[in-house]
Amino acid sequence: MEKKIFQKARPVFVPGMEAKPDTLAAFRCDFTVQPGKTYKLAIAAHTFYRAYINGVFLGAGPAPAPFGMLKADRYRLEGLKEGLNRLAVEVIGYVPSENNYATHETSCLIAELTEENKVICATGDAGFTCGLLIQKDCEAETLSFGRRVPLEAYHLDEAYTAWRTGAIPGAAACRETGEERIIRERGTAMPDFSIREGFRMLGIYSLRERPEEWKAQSWWESDAYIARCGGEGMKRPAYEDSLLEDTVYEGRLEEEKGTDGRCIYKLSGHEAPAALEFVMEEAETGFIGIAFSSEGPVTVDILWNDYLDGRGLLPVKADNVNRVIRLYSEGGRFAFEAMEPHFLKYIKVIFRGGKRVSLDRLYVRTYHFPDSPASGFVCSDKEMNRIYEGARRTLLTNSLAFFLDSPERERGGWAGDSYWTGRAAAMLLSDTTLERSMLTDFLAADYSVMQEGSFPACCSGGARKDPCMMYSWNLFLLLELTDYYRRTWDEEMKEAYRERVSLFLEASQAYKNSLGILENIPGSMFIDWSQSNDASHTAPICTAANGLYAFTLQRLGEMYHRADYIEEAECVRAVFRKVYDKVKGSRNDLFTMYPFLPDSMTVTEDGLTGNGAYSEAAQYYYFWTGLLSVKDAPALWKILKEEYGPCPEKYRGTAHLRVGNCGVFFGYMMRFELLARHEETALLEKEMKHLCGYMLSQDPGTFWETLSGTDSRNHGFGAYYGAILMRVFLGMEIPDRENKxxxxxxxxxxxxxxxxxxxxxxxxxxxxxxxxxxxxxxxxxxxxxxxxxxxxxxxxxxxxxxxxxxxxxxxxxxxxxxxxxxxxxxxxx
The missing domain is CATH 2.60.420.10 (Maltose phosphorylase, domain 3)
Structure with a gap:
């Protein structure tokens, strides 16, 4: 534990509850303020915390960290009053066993208040007390398959917030957890906690049940999860709300302006559930907040999404996410803010019961990396400018203390995605701290059980040792390291990785066959969100993975000045180039005529032989990684240019029908880079406007994970489209800091x-x-x-x-x- 962060504080939790899943705990520390003194708070927790000073929001966190570690946040406490002040901290302890946004560890809080750098209150001493907040109902369906924890449901009463300035019900002394955890600095800027209000009202409805029948249980909810969360009695708010449809409002609505200028909506005379629907000007990542009142018992459901479906309805079950927060109360006035962040543009508030109810406030507290004025781009074409702004919005809403996969469904940080997002952050935000933080976390993580020296696929989430390795994403991570080094000349990071790189490459030799290429790579293989991921395309010898391996070797050889790495890369490439020289002028069969290089191959008596599997994405890998060159394979490059891509110039003939289609993740990214590399500017512009314009013409104005839009419509890697505009059309390349x-x-x-x-x-x-x-x-x-x-x-x-x-x-x-x-x-x- 680094003493420079915590001098005296030790990890604590509510006695006997640190290993119990889904526990909401309250912690209090009262302290006396003297005028003219400086007060600071250092804090870390698992799984997540939210802190208040005198009942006013201070901050939330922490940044996720690798297994066995915590990251500390620091606050300078402003606006304190002379005399008694009160620090209140909520900690949600999930003790997760299925989650890629948090490690599967027990709960704890470690916090320390200082006055002029002298500790005045620390967890582990008598200054902190704690208790349970029993208002949270954890016997509820899961939030999503990437965050397999109960969605937020609460029984609100006065005690739910009163303890922040009063007493914790059943307060007790905190107990040390006995677990030592490595404490690290956050390493990046604190999040932007701005308040976004001014929702525009879209409608008011009475709701009735639809005749459709839906399956209540989501595919990712295991029997163990259901048993842990109430079994047959588990609440399913999202399922219930998915059965409702909008009809004409049958009650009364009164609207008035509050003293603060906010619009207040008062509903009465409704027997069926009543709903108010709103839209934000721009989609945001953050915590949903609400203030409401009711004269009698009421259930309030808060639904959100980043788009409306084809019928103009807000889907409550979409992209493997149950998008609802449920609040119960016996009546009264309440203010509530979610502990889980969400990504939203549309929001619907449903009232069941309540006689007379009032929606007094609706807001989102943002939770993402702060925007930066340090970078900018504009050009003469408004469509291109719109792509740039969409890329910035994608980047900001997917950045926190590392690059997120998506801001809603998973929030984990995947290695393959971050290769592209790291480039975008350097150009669109002028920031490399997020990338450094992510690289540091990957390095600190334990090896996958499948290979010594390997890295987890997802940053700072999951079990201690990832049971399944994603070999190709290990390669992307090491490629990112070499890119990052060129951008920053960070010798410390380069040297920190040296031993791990050596271990990884040495262990990879076990997969080498008699030809010196990788075969039967264990674990999961990811090439692109397309047919290229199928086993028939990736085994026993995955051509694209070998190309990526050779490219990574080359770049590592350049960074570490290892001629042997570069020599090995050329040996791998030579094997496949020899195969291509044989097949480029021959016909394979009616539907896959020349000149494609197979996705997968097998060693036979005749040498390396293709398995008859071909995909568009794999062909891009070959050129992008240097396995093939346009000079050596001009016919293949010509076909890819003209007959493939998001808006091909020509339709494919029967000779190419068996070549699997490509996805944006990562095939089209590589295609765009290749078009730029080979001066195909007009085609690049046409395809970017077609593909990016299609996504931006629909909600939420960010870039998608897949072409269909049925998966995440905000995926961090899509920020790279903005970097392409700066690198290619403006022509300002990311600087090489090593060579200035x-x-x-x-x-x-x-x-x-x-x-x-x-x-x-x-x-x-x-x-x-x-x-x-x-x-x-x-x-x-x-x-x-x-x-x-x-x-x-x-x-x-x-x-x-x-x-x-x-x-x-x-x-x-x-x-x-x-x-x-x-x-x-x-x-x-």
Whole structure:
């Protein structure tokens, strides 16, 4: 335990409850404030905490951490009153056994109050008392398959919030848990806790049951979970609400403005459940809050979603999430805020009973990484600008202390996703702290049981040792490490990974066959959300995984100056290139004619032989990883360009019908990078506008996990579309901090101008270009000590009159200057 974070505090919990699942605990510490003194709070917990000072929200957390560790948050306490002040902390202890957003460990709180750095109250001493908040009903259906914990349901009474400034019912001394946990700093900025209000009202309804019958039990709810949460008596609010449909409101509605200007909705005379529906201007990640009153017993259900379905209805069961919070009360006035964060744009509040009820306030307290003004991009095309803004919204709502898979269903941090999101954060937020935090967590995590030196697929969640390895995502993580190093020149991180990298690569040798390529890789193989993931496409020899392995070896060899890694990478590539040389001119069968390289292969007496499985995504892997080149496989590249992608120029003939379709995750990402790499700017622009525009034309204005939109409509990796705009069309590449160089290579496409900026650890980079009848003008400034490598767009390679930093010149090829560039290229008259 690092003393610089906690001097005296020790992990505690309610006596005897630290191992009991789904426990909501209350902790109190009263302290005296002297004028002119500085007071601070350091706090960590498992699973999650929420803190108040004198009944006013202070913060929530902590950031998830690897098994056996906790991350501490620090608060400087402002607005304290002289004399007695009260700290109140709620801790939800899930003790999860099925969850990828939290480790499967027991509950605890560790907190310490200091006055001028002197400890005045700490868990483990008599200053803290604790008790149980029995109002939370944990015998309820699960929140989602990624967060397999009871959805939030409460029996509200005065005691639910009164203890924050009064006494905890049945208060007792806290008991130390006896578990030592490594305590680390959060490592990133604290979340943005802004309040979002001003919901626009969409409708008021009476609800009636629909005739459809739905299956109550979700596929991810195990028998053990159901038994733990009430068995046959388990409450199912989401199931009940999914049976309701909107009809004309039959009661009375009164609307009035409160003294604070908020609209108050008063409902009465309704016998059927009554509902009010609202929409936010932009979708947000955060905690839903409500204030309401009732003259009699009432059940209040809060439903949310980030989109409305094809009938204009708010789906309460969607994307494997039960999207409802249930509140019971016997009447009175209550204020409530959820402990679980959600991603929403639409919200519906349902009242059952209550005689006269009043909705006095509705809000969302945001819970994501703070926005940054340090980066920006704008161009002459409004569609492209909309893609950039959608990417920023995707990034912000999926960032906390690491990059989230999705802000609602799972909230875990997956290695494959973060490869793309890390790049986006560097450009769209000018931030590398989130990526560093995530890389640190992966390194601190235990190996998968399948391979020494391996990494879990999901960051800071699950069991101590991941039972199933995702080998391809281990490779993506190591690729991200090499990208991160180029962006940051973080020698400490590079050296911290050195031993783990060596162990991982050494253990990988066990999968090498007689040809020196990987075969029968254990665990789960992920190539793309498509047919390419099927076993027939990935075993026994997965061609795409071998290409990714070789690419990773090459990049690690460059970073660690290991010639043997680079040599091994070329040996792996040579095996598959030899196979392709044999098959590129032959016919396989009627529906998979040349020149595709098979997804999976087998070693036979005739050598390495394809298994007849082909996918679009795998073909992109081959080019993206360097297994094949456009020079060596021009026919394949031509077919991929013209007959595949989100909006192909040509329809496929029968010769390609058996080639499986691609997904956005990650096949189209690689395709877009390849189009940029090979100067296919017009096609890249067309496809981005088609694909991204389709997603953005529908709710919630963020980028999706799959093409259908039936899965997560906000997936963090989609933020990379914004980085593509900056890297390709603006032409401002992510700087190489190790070599102090930044590339400026605009690809205008149909654009007339573009401008953008990003901040780095060394200073700001700013770039713009614009076209005119006479030529192109390019301007860039970089930090002192950097060099700018300027590349003139290919279409402007005519006979030219060019000035660089005021000096007329005639240079062919890239132009290397200092940290200031002013380039003007004009046609000769």
């Amino acid at each position: 160089r930044v590339c400026f290579a605009p690809h205008p496409g149909s654009l007339k101008w573009a401008k953008g900026t990003m901040d780095t650890a060394d200073g700001r980079i700013s770039a713009f270009w614009r076209l005119g009848d006479e030529g192109i003008r390019m301007e860039m400034s970089a930090p002192e000590g950097y060099q700018i490598e300027a590349v003139i767009p290919e279409e402007y390679g005519f006979t030219r009159c060019m000035t660089v930093n005021g000096v007329q010149t005639d240079i062919s090829g890239p132009i290397l200057t200092g940290n200031k560039l002013s380039l003007e290229l004009r046609r000769k008259e």
